[in-house]
Amino acid sequence: MDQQAIFLSFRLAGITTLILLGISIPLGYWLAYGRARWKPLVEAAVALPLVLPPTVLGFYLLVLMGPRTALGRTVSVVLGHPLAFSFAGLLTGSVIFSLPFAVQPMTSGFRSIDREILEAAQLLSAQPARILLRVLLPLVRPFLLTAAVLAFTHTVGEFGVVLMIGGGIPGVTKTLSISIYDQVQDFAYAQANHTALLLLGVSFLALLVIYGRGSRAHV
Amino acid sequence: MSKAMTLDKMDKRDGPALGATTEYLQAAVEHTLGNLSLRVAFVLSAPWTVLWGPSGAGKTSLLRVLGGLTRPERGRVLLQGRTLLETASGAWVPPAERAIGFVTQRPTLFPHMDVTANVAFGLAGLSRGSIAQRVGQMLALFHAAHLARRSPGDLSGGEMQRVALARALAPEPRMLLLDEPFTGLDADLKLSILEPLTAWLAQRNIPALYVSHDIAEAFQTAPDVIVMDRGQIQAHGPAHVVLASRREQLLRQLGEG
Numbered sequence A: 001m002d003q004q005a006i007f008l009s010f011r012l013a014g015i016t017t018l019i020l021l022g023i024s025i026p027l028g029y030w031l032a033y034g035r036a037r038w039k040p041l042v043e044a045a046v047a048l049p050l051v052l053p054p055t056v057l058g059f060y061l062l063v064l065m066g067p068r069t070a071l072g073r074t075v076s077v078v079l080g081h082p083l084a085f086s087f088a089g090l091l092t093g094s095v096i097f098s099l100p101f102a103v104q105p106m107t108s109g110f111r112s113i114d115r116e117i118l119e120a121a122q123l124l125s126a127q128p129a130r131i132l133l134r135v136l137l138p139l140v141r142p143f144l145l146t147a148a149v150l151a152f153t154h155t156v157g158e159f160g161v162v163l164m165i166g167g168g169i170p171g172v173t174k175t176l177s178i179s180i181y182d183q184v185q186d187f188a189y190a191q192a193n194h195t196a197l198l199l200l201g202v203s204f205l206a207l208l209v210i211y212g213r214g215s216r217a218h219v
Numbered sequence B: 001m002s003k004a005m006t007l008d009k010m011d012k013r014d015g016p017a018l019g020a021t022t023e024y025l026q027a028a029v030e031h032t033l034g035n036l037s038l039r040v041a042f043v044l045s046a047p048w049t050v051l052w053g054p055s056g057a058g059k060t061s062l063l064r065v066l067g068g069l070t071r072p073e074r075g076r077v078l079l080q081g082r083t084l085l086e087t088a089s090g091a092w093v094p095p096a097e098r099a100i101g102f103v104t105q106r107p108t109l110f111p112h113m114d115v116t117a118n119v120a121f122g123l124a125g126l127s128r129g130s131i132a133q134r135v136g137q138m139l140a141l142f143h144a145a146h147l148a149r150r151s152p153g154d155l156s157g158g159e160m161q162r163v164a165l166a167r168a169l170a171p172e173p174r175m176l177l178l179d180e181p182f183t184g185l186d187a188d189l190k191l192s193i194l195e196p197l198t199a200w201l202a203q204r205n206i207p208a209l210y211v212s213h214d215i216a217e218a219f220q221t222a223p224d225v226i227v228m229d230r231g232q233i234q235a236h237g238p239a240h241v242v243l244a245s246r247r248e249q250l251l252r253q254l255g256e257g
Helices: A003-033 A039-051 A054-065 A070-079 A087-112 A115-124 A128-139 A141-157 A160-166 A176-185 A189-217 B003-014 B059-067 B115-123 B128-141 B157-169 B187-204 B215-220 B244-256
Strands: B025-033 B036-044 B048-052 B074-079 B082-086 B100-103 B175-179 B208-212 B224-229 B232-238
Touching: A003 A039, A003 A087, A003 A128, A003 A141, A003 A176, A039 A087, A054 A070, A054 A087, A054 A160, A087 A128, A087 A141, A087 A160, A115 A128, A115 B100, A115 B115, A128 A141, A141 A176, A141 A189, A160 A176, A176 A189, B025 B059, B036 B059, B036 B224, B036 B232, B048 B059, B048 B215, B059 B074, B059 B100, B059 B175, B059 B208, B100 B157, B115 B128, B115 B157, B128 B157, B157 B187, B215 B244
Parallel strands: B048 B208, B048 B224, B100 B175, B175 B208
Antiparallel strands: B025 B036, B025 B074, B074 B082, B224 B232
């Protein structure tokens, strides 16, 4: 089995998940409670990766990261190398691609909290951080777990985006799913089978964690 | 300001001694919410005032404005001389800084904290020892000391409301808003909560505004009454005066039924 690819995939998924949790807590909170008129615009943009072919997303990210755009040129000056075909580029693509899988559970989580509970907290504490840490986050904990597991597994399983913006460079951007594709191209079915089984097992276990907790949480 | 208010002020000659009228709360609020157009202006100078009126009269909406949970289109609220809200100048004090206790009809205890943690939630800034002491006192006051380690999910409706009261009063607010917190509790239970509550408030001179649509309740607690209907104040004064005609009307209706 491709050890490098395993390590790369799990590192990518781990960091992506952490970044996504950092984004999805404030974004989910705002989507649940915010009152801005342009909220549907943000909701639609966040959900876009769900319906878009990954190659479309990958294509635009590639163009955006490349030397053709001011953003791409700026980033490559700052990083010292172009974002495309690098781990940082993969990370950027993964965060965008898995965004809805983390944000949507968090939004549902915040929406599930009784408005009056939130108001009771606001009447008793003037510190928003304290309300978030002591009341809101404990109440959305099952949703936080769902968001983390979905973001992680979805990142491990992505193919189109990583291929487009990563190019499948061994050790740098060649993730597990690309490794399987290459193995099949080389008729190395036994190897492909091992890699595929690993992904299948990880995904199933992750979902088991979500549903196992879910059934307990509803008691 | 409204006619009801000026009339009310004239009725207040038998108020506190030395000629000094205690004005606990002054409020003028204009706010439209769906079908309801809230237009009220009043001064609270009695320590216990019942806000009485049919469902949909705007009682809860008014309480929410006072507590800071709703920002009205126009309004001015002063609690013991301190401006909590003034839309003209843009002044607005957030709910937790108003020092107002608020107990709603449906208990809103934090489901993931035990009773002690719930009551302690509003006590940030005190030392651990004082928090424990205050929580103990408040629970004892409402005969809920034995519930300290219980989870809100295991409490009965009456127990939940006693804990909610303990939680609202633990930070020693300057005013208490009660939005029909005893709906669905039997009369004995209600009395066993009301007695220590009114005594505790009187001791500290903390005024309460108590929402009710139950005319018997309005008479029982012998307070000042504000009668509200369709977003407006119809009358404000002692219960036996402002509710007399409604009481007769109610008795007549009962006779017909």
